[in-house]
Amino acid sequence: MNSKIPQGEMDKKWEDYKGHVKLVNPSNKRKLEVIVVGTGLAGASAAASLGELGYKVKAFCFQDSPRRAHSIAAQGGINAAKNYQNDGDSVFRLFYDTVKGGDYRSREANVHRLAEVSTSIIDQCVAQGVPFAREYGGLLSNRSFGGTQVQRTFYAAGQTGQQLLLGAYSAVERQVALGNVTMYRRHEMEDVVLIDGIAKGIVARNLVTGELERHGAHAVLLCTGGYGNVFYLSTNAMGSNVTAAWRAHKKGAFFGNPCFTQIHPTCIPVSGDHQSKLTLMSESLRNDGRIWVPLKQADTRKGSEIPEEERDYYLERRYPAFGNLVPRDVASRAAKERCDAGYGVGTTKMAVFLDFADAIKRYGRIEAGKKGITDMPEKDIVALGKDVVAEKYGNLFEMYAKITGENPYEMPMRIYPAVHYTMGGLWVDYELQTTITGLYALGEANFSDHGANRLGASALMQGLADGYFVIPYTLGNYLADEIRNGAVDPNQQAFLDTEKLVAERINKLLAIKGTKTVESFHKRLGKIMWDKCGMARNAEGLKQAITEIRSLKAEFWTDVRVPGEVNEMNPELDKAGRVADFIELGELMCIDALDREESCGGHFREESQTEDGEAKRDDANYAYVAAWENKGDSEWALHKEDLSFEIVKPTQRSYK
Amino acid sequence: MEHYHMNLTLKVWRQKNNKAKGSFETYKVKEISSEMSFLEMFDVLNEQLILEGKSPIAFDHDCREGICGMCSMHINGQVHGPWAQNTTCQLHMRAFKDGDTIVVEPWRSKAFPIVKDLMVNRSAFDRIIEAGGYISVNTGNAVDANAIPIDKKKADDAFMAAACIGCGACVATCINGSAMLFVGAKISQLALLPQGGPERESRALNMVAQMDKEGFGNCTNTYACEAQCPKGISVANIARMNKEYIGAGFATEEN
Numbered sequence: 001m002n003s004k005i006p007q008g009e010m011d012k013k014w015e016d017y018k019g020h021v022k023l024v025n026p027s028n029k030r031k032l033e034v035i036v037v038g039t040g041l042a043g044a045s046a047a048a049s050l051g052e053l054g055y056k057v058k059a060f061c062f063q064d065s066p067r068r069a070h071s072i073a074a075q076g077g078i079n080a081a082k083n084y085q086n087d088g089d090s091v092f093r094l095f096y097d098t099v100k101g102g103d104y105r106s107r108e109a110n111v112h113r114l115a116e117v118s119t120s121i122i123d124q125c126v127a128q129g130v131p132f133a134r135e136y137g138g139l140l141s142n143r144s145f146g147g148t149q150v151q152r153t154f155y156a157a158g159q160t161g162q163q164l165l166l167g168a169y170s171a172v173e174r175q176v177a178l179g180n181v182t183m184y185r186r187h188e189m190e191d192v193v194l195i196d197g198i199a200k201g202i203v204a205r206n207l208v209t210g211e212l213e214r215h216g217a218h219a220v221l222l223c224t225g226g227y228g229n230v231f232y233l234s235t236n237a238m239g240s241n242v243t244a245a246w247r248a249h250k251k252g253a254f255f256g257n258p259c260f261t262q263i264h265p266t267c268i269p270v271s272g273d274h275q276s277k278l279t280l281m282s283e284s285l286r287n288d289g290r291i292w293v294p295l296k297q298a299d300t301r302k303g304s305e306i307p308e309e310e311r312d313y314y315l316e317r318r319y320p321a322f323g324n325l326v327p328r329d330v331a332s333r334a335a336k337e338r339c340d341a342g343y344g345v346g347t348t349k350m351a352v353f354l355d356f357a358d359a360i361k362r363y364g365r366i367e368a369g370k371k372g373i374t375d376m377p378e379k380d381i382v383a384l385g386k387d388v389v390a391e392k393y394g395n396l397f398e399m400y401a402k403i404t405g406e407n408p409y410e411m412p413m414r415i416y417p418a419v420h421y422t423m424g425g426l427w428v429d430y431e432l433q434t435t436i437t438g439l440y441a442l443g444e445a446n447f448s449d450h451g452a453n454r455l456g457a458s459a460l461m462q463g464l465a466d467g468y469f470v471i472p473y474t475l476g477n478y479l480a481d482e483i484r485n486g487a488v489d490p491n492q493q494a495f496l497d498t499e500k501l502v503a504e505r506i507n508k509l510l511a512i513k514g515t516k517t518v519e520s521f522h523k524r525l526g527k528i529m530w531d532k533c534g535m536a537r538n539a540e541g542l543k544q545a546i547t548e549i550r551s552l553k554a555e556f557w558t559d560v561r562v563p564g565e566v567n568e569m570n571p572e573l574d575k576a577g578r579v580a581d582f583i584e585l586g587e588l589m590c591i592d593a594l595d596r597e598e599s600c601g602g603h604f605r606e607e608s609q610t611e612d613g614e615a616k617r618d619d620a621n622y623a624y625v626a627a628w629e630n631k632g633d634s635e636w637a638l639h640k641e642d643l644s645f646e647i648v649k650p651t652q653r654s655y656k
Numbered sequence: 657m658e659h660y661h662m663n664l665t666l667k668v669w670r671q672k673n674n675k676a677k678g679s680f681e682t683y684k685v686k687e688i689s690s691e692m693s694f695l696e697m698f699d700v701l702n703e704q705l706i707l708e709g710k711s712p713i714a715f716d717h718d719c720r721e722g723i724c725g726m727c728s729m730h731i732n733g734q735v736h737g738p739w740a741q742n743t744t745c746q747l748h749m750r751a752f753k754d755g756d757t758i759v760v761e762p763w764r765s766k767a768f769p770i771v772k773d774l775m776v777n778r779s780a781f782d783r784i785i786e787a788g789g790y791i792s793v794n795t796g797n798a799v800d801a802n803a804i805p806i807d808k809k810k811a812d813d814a815f816m817a818a819a820c821i822g823c824g825a826c827v828a829t830c831i832n833g834s835a836m837l838f839v840g841a842k843i844s845q846l847a848l849l850p851q852g853g854p855e856r857e858s859r860a861l862n863m864v865a866q867m868d869k870e871g872f873g874n875c876t877n878t879y880a881c882e883a884q885c886p887k888g889i890s891v892a893n894i895a896r897m898n899k900e901y902i903g904a905g906f907a908t909e910e911n
């Protein structure tokens with residue numbers, strides 16, 4: 001494992017790398033083919049940029065259109081060190097906040113590059129016609145996000161991911177029209193094809209006809225998103241899966257920090273057994289919403305009926321410096337702590353309040369002030385304030401009302417933490433190359449930049465950084481040596497062999513004809529993961545989880561019922577393949593969590609906490625990236641990439 | 657919120673594939689909670705079908721948050737069901753009561769062929785975007801994001817048009833199967849922004865030409881699309897598109 005971090009000063013590494021990287025001349029680019037799996041922010045930006053450069057790109061997604069990739073659902077915003085607000089932001093600060101926010105478990109060089117290119121992302125998106133929020137003067141507006149004290153988040157109401165993705169999607173469609181990108185919709189990558197250990201293509205399944213297809217290329221980019229759905233319930237889209245990354249892992253790509261999961265503090269709580277997914281209420285709401293629980297245990301009064309002095313604004317109490325804007329891992333654990341102690345609200349008692357009453361009044365007064373009215377009646381102030389809040393968060397409030405049937409303008413929202421993002425993913429070097437030569441991982445699918453905890457509004461930034469501004473350089477460095485190799489023939493033996501194995505696996509799933517549905521296995525896996533590898537973890541629980549998952553796997557492969565045929569559109573079959581991979585991943589996540597006997601970021605080992613219940617890191621023993629190599633059925637070997645911190649010296653993270 | 661349970665009868669369009677002839681099948685579901693989403697009710701039904709050894713119903717969905725535009729059911733004669741400005745996935749069962757019969761069909765439109773059961777092929781929308789629904793700016797070409805201030809009203813209007821999720825409900829609800837609302841929204845978004853200026857004319861002409869080629873119908877101003885659009889995309893966008901299109905026509909003649 002060589003992380004290939006360039007020599008030199010931290011703030012010169014990327015510049016230097018770009019200055020010395022190998023280039024491919026335009027006529028050669030036309031002869032080089034690149035497969036991009038995934039069309040979210042990472043995949044779409046990569047496919048578009050590579051197409052523009054002249055490479056022949058084949059892009060794949062399992063949805064019916066590339067515009068529907070899960071990135072579309074991102075709400076709150078995207079960070080960039082523009083310092084338009086003149087509030088002290090800089091590339092260094094964004095770098096620093098991200099390394100600290102990640103609890104010192106990320107690679108400094110990658111994070112610095114991310115901060116450097118962040119500003120170009122905003123320029124690019126605006127040029128594409130992304131309608132970011134603006135001030136009356138016509139300039140871009142910013143807001144704050146958790147874990148930072150500056151306003152560096154750009155947004156488009158609560159639909160930032162949608163607008164960024166539509167920008168990248170339009171850039172891809174332009175390349176499709178120009179003939180540089182070929183789009184394969186409703187296709188699922190089933191495996192990567194290696195020739196002499198080097199990635200040379202994929203086997204994909206056409207989800208409409210069920211046919212397997214072999215596609216050759218000079219390099220393969222996995223931009224397939226995160227694996228939060230291993231928990232069954234998460235804020236991810238229903239189809240989000242680990243399959244592409246997992247198949248690559250089984251072919252030799254190491255998996256980095258699999259147990260690093262982000263549990264987001266503000267989601268709509270579970271309402272019953274029927275629940276199929278959880279809905280995020282964007283972190284941006286914590287800018288204006290105040291989080292609290294009743295001071296009295298098991299208080300059954302409505303939130304709006306509990307007087308001020310009987311409320312515990314526990315984040316403001318515990319973390320006066322950051323208050324409601326502490327990072328996600330901290331906010332989530334604090335909510336769990338209050339609910340476990342019996343202060344939770346709502347029917348299930350597994351929820352806390354997120355209250356906008358104060359913000360509504362504050363904004364109302366400001367609006368009244370703008371109109372020069374000093375004696376406006378309270379109810380008119382509230383009405384004005386509601387308009388302001390509606391402009392900022394209207395779509396989120398609507399979504400909340402539709403799901404819960406309650407009006408969040410009148411009553412505080414009920415929220416609870418939910419699985420949201422996975423910092424872990426395929427291990428990549430500085431060039432975003434996995435341990436398989438020719439195979440790259442971008443966006444949430446790689447482990448790279450967020451350490452043990454991601455700061456809000458940084459995933460969109462990373463996806464677009466990887467696709468627009470990093471991979472065009474680093475891939476060229478690899479492809480420069482590929483020009484002598486002609487087109488990759490997908491009829492070679494390696495392709496046929498891989499295709500045969502894929503077909504056998506699919507047929508095996510269909511042949512089991514057991515008694516239990518795929519969904520029921522997924523739910524059981526999710527429960528094991530949430531209970532034992534969720535917000536709090538301990539050695540005993542993790543060991544139990546590993547045993548339980550192994551027996552679940554055996555049961556799956558003998559008793560699952562997958563209806564339908566192989567040669568037709570068969571969503572249950574697609575799901576079965578994904579759940580089979582999630583089961584294996586779940587085991588590795590528990591093994592990784594067991595190995596890491598420290599708490600850091602979102603990974604909280606109950607054995608390792610400070611006296612006041614904060615996560616306690618162990619830098620002497622665990623300042624490494626855990627990169628797991630698959631050695632066969634339920635067998636892994638651990639490789640460690642030691643992390644050194646030249647610039648941001650690790651300290652106990654404090655937001656007090 | 658008070659919740660309750662209900663037993664329902666479902667009449668669902670089943671069609672094995674694009675070539676097969678489809679028909680309605682009737683199913684019963686029991687003890688459905690009013691807190692479920694409409695698609696969660698379908699999950700329950702599908703689990704039941706699988707355990708009975710029958711084939712589950714294929715339907716499109718992904719985000720289940722009303723933003724990806726994938727879900728697409730025609731419910732009791734309305735695209736995305738009875739709630740205003742809502743997607744199928746955000747419809748919740750408290751919209752129904754015990755004993756109801758619910759009829760569910762796929763989008764019906766010549767330009768959206770049925771793939772299976774309730775799934776249709778909307779790739780025509782992608783091809784319309786390919787024809788011009790973008791600004792031609794390669795990665796790295798951009799100027800500083802604040803170099804061109806944009807009037808807030810225009811930026812807001814562009815955002816409102818850009819909120820389209822590409823679900824196709826406008827087409828499915830239109831008696832003519834017109835895609836004007838979808839196309840108008842994209843043309844408007846880019847026409848309202850200074851960055852979209854240079855390609856305004858070719859964009860309008862090419863996107864409209866592609867729309868016609870895909871077999872979408874004409875607009876006869878019934879405004880059903882606006883009324884049923886889950887994102888409240890306004891028909892003002894159609895008017896703006898017509899203006900852009902006519903303007904572009906003149907411009908080409910002059911050249």
Ligand SMILES: Cc1cc2nc3c(=O)[nH]c(=O)nc-3n(C[C@H](O)[C@H](O)[C@H](O)COP(=O)(O)OP(=O)(O)OC[C@H]3O[C@@H](n4cnc5c(N)ncnc54)[C@H](O)[C@@H]3O)c2cc1C
Binds near residue numbers: 038225460
């Ligand atoms: C509700 C929600 C809100 C969020 N809000 C924010 C926010 O405000 N700010 C922020 O920075 N981040 C946010 N995030 C995180 C962020 O959205 C994601 O991390 C990011 O969008 C991931 O982008 P991606 O390109 O890596 O993957 P995705 O967008 O998940 O795309 C994955 C792509 O891979 C394809 N794919 C997957 N598997 C296969 C396969 N086997 N074969 C073929 N194709 C496949 C899919 O079709 C899809 O095109 C949010 C996340 C959620 C869930």
Ligand code: SF4
Binds near residue numbers: 824826885889
């Ligand atoms: S205009 Fe409305 S109905 Fe039509 S595709 Fe867009 S969001 Fe759907």
Ligand code: FES
Binds near residue numbers: 720724725727
């Ligand atoms: S499933 Fe995404 S909009 Fe309904």
